[in-house]
Amino acid sequence: MSADLEEGPDLQLDFSKLANASQPQVLPCAVQDAATGEVILVAYVNEAALARALETRSAVFWSTSRNELWEKGATSGETFDLVEVRVNCEQNSLLYRVRPRRGGICHTKNLTGAPRNCFYRRLDFDTGALVHLDP
Amino acid sequence: MSADLEEGPDLQLDFSKLANASQPQVLPCAVQDAATGEVILVAYVNEAALARALETRSAVFWSTSRNELWEKGATSGETFDLVEVRVNCEQNSLLYRVRPRRGGICHTKNLTGAPRNCFYRRLDFDTGALVHLDP
Numbered sequence: 695m696s697a698d699l700e701e702g703p704d705l706q707l708d709f710s711k712l713a714n715a716s717q718p719q720v721l722p723c724a725v726q727d728a729a730t731g732e733v734i735l736v737a738y739v740n741e742a743a744l745a746r747a748l749e750t751r752s753a754v755f756w757s758t759s760r761n762e763l764w765e766k767g768a769t770s771g772e773t774f775d776l777v778e779v780r781v782n783c784e785q786n787s788l789l790y791r792v793r794p795r796r797g798g799i800c801h802t803k804n805l806t807g808a809p810r811n812c813f814y815r816r817l818d819f820d821t822g823a824l825v826h827l828d829p
Numbered sequence: 830m831s832a833d834l835e836e837g838p839d840l841q842l843d844f845s846k847l848a849n850a851s852q853p854q855v856l857p858c859a860v861q862d863a864a865t866g867e868v869i870l871v872a873y874v875n876e877a878a879l880a881r882a883l884e885t886r887s888a889v890f891w892s893t894s895r896n897e898l899w900e901k902g903a904t905s906g907e908t909f910d911l912v913e914v915r916v917n918c919e920q921n922s923l924l925y926r927v928r929p930r931r932g933g934i935c936h937t938k939n940l941t942g943a944p945r946n947c948f949y950r951r952l953d954f955d956t957g958a959l960v961h962l963d964p
Contacts, residue, residue, distance in 0.1 A: 722857035731866025736922035780948040787871035813915040813934045
């Protein structure tokens, strides 16, 4: 992952994401901080990930890039309590409402060294550039 | 879409969703009410949908079932102002922060006849059943 893609101001959306998912048996899952209401991640969940999430009451996903169970924070320590799981009308997407045990959910960090939440940039409507919300 | 799937208490997740997407050039997009913080929908956005959303400052998606631009509320009247667009770290998902001009975003309605938001059911951790939040 290039620094520009993750840190730069240019919009470089990866519209091929789903086409390349070699594990298609997944649902998109919006992840929301239950206390602040902030949407902090959109990830993927398959049956195994959901089962593990319910078993551990933690945020567990399926990594479509590594093709493996992604127990959030297992290595970084930034784990998340699973407060609530919601299902949409057509049962083809999920919402995890979570509570951070420690810090942000993103693998990127802000200038203070703290993990961010993943949606740390907004698209400026006038310039088309990405604006950092947590530089 | 069966009533049971949309209204019933049983978990019937459609894990084949992405496998069947015949328009793979899309990103998952979490949609959040900017005023209440509620996550009201997870949908898909392609380049054309994002361009149209920015042009109209409205919530516009790509319908992966109909394979067409989905200008939310064009027929129902439930349109949504696009307040902010956020992009995640890897630029492979989106967050639309929106303001409803009238009502809920879902095609389902509650008992009062009002359109709901899509995540109107939570998964009961003890029973595994879905519990209505807006019956």
